[in-house]
Amino acid sequence: MLRKQHEYRWEGVDLLRYKEQDDTFRDVTRQVLFRNAPDIPCEWRYFEVAPGGWSTLEHHEHTHWVVIFRGRGEALLGDEVVAVAAGDAVEIPAWTWHQFRANQGEELGFFCLVNSVRDKVTLPREEDRARFLANPKIRKFLEADNGEE
């Protein structure tokens, strides 16, 4: 049993770097709560984006099952920007562009379930980014990328 401690940490669970490559996100931590039971070939992770931070904008073949545990923010899901808050459940199907931003002045903490065997993420190419920026809502969502706060 993993007892939750203060500050959204779990006993005996390491606080990990979100990704090795660190120029695609800001202020995100990762904890792995469960991994690979005999009949569950998955990982159940907890990510927390600090206020003002964001996860990597990416897509990939593997599915994400996300449930927001704490706080609020916004997410890019395909071509949509949606508000997300504690309790919301988001399935991110294969090859759907996605990013989570804690852009509402609060932490954004969420569980994310994946298969333990999965493909690496793909980042947007120049033409993908141009397409995102051509959409005013997505541009507004992404523009925190362009400057310091």
Add this chain to the structure above:
Amino acid sequence: MLRKQHEYRWEGVDLLRYKEQDDTFRDVTRQVLFRNAPDIPCEWRYFEVAPGGWSTLEHHEHTHWVVIFRGRGEALLGDEVVAVAAGDAVEIPAWTWHQFRANQGEELGFFCLVNSVRDKVTLPREEDRARFLANPKIRKFLEADNGEE
């Protein structure tokens, strides 16, 4: 995307009976948030036990990954009675006896991930129940079974 509504309900998600057989639990609801992505052969359910209620005391071969989302209570896990509160993560391995009780005056709401293909649960036999009742802590935990509140 499943947006959480008031009262811990999700949009478009049916509020289900916990189990068909209803003499082994009290005041438990079930909602299925995710089921069977191409690469995730699982179900992600949300159970909520109303104050004073309890889930079935059972064991089975399949694994449960449980994360408490809301409130507090106690759980029987094998031979232990443990306090559980929002954020705690509990792996219930194969053939571990378990029961959740909202016996602290609050709801106890939890996520429970399982493989979509799983064995049926087994209930305690007389000799199992006698062994539980011989343990004072477990007896105290279970004794709400013995009377009306």
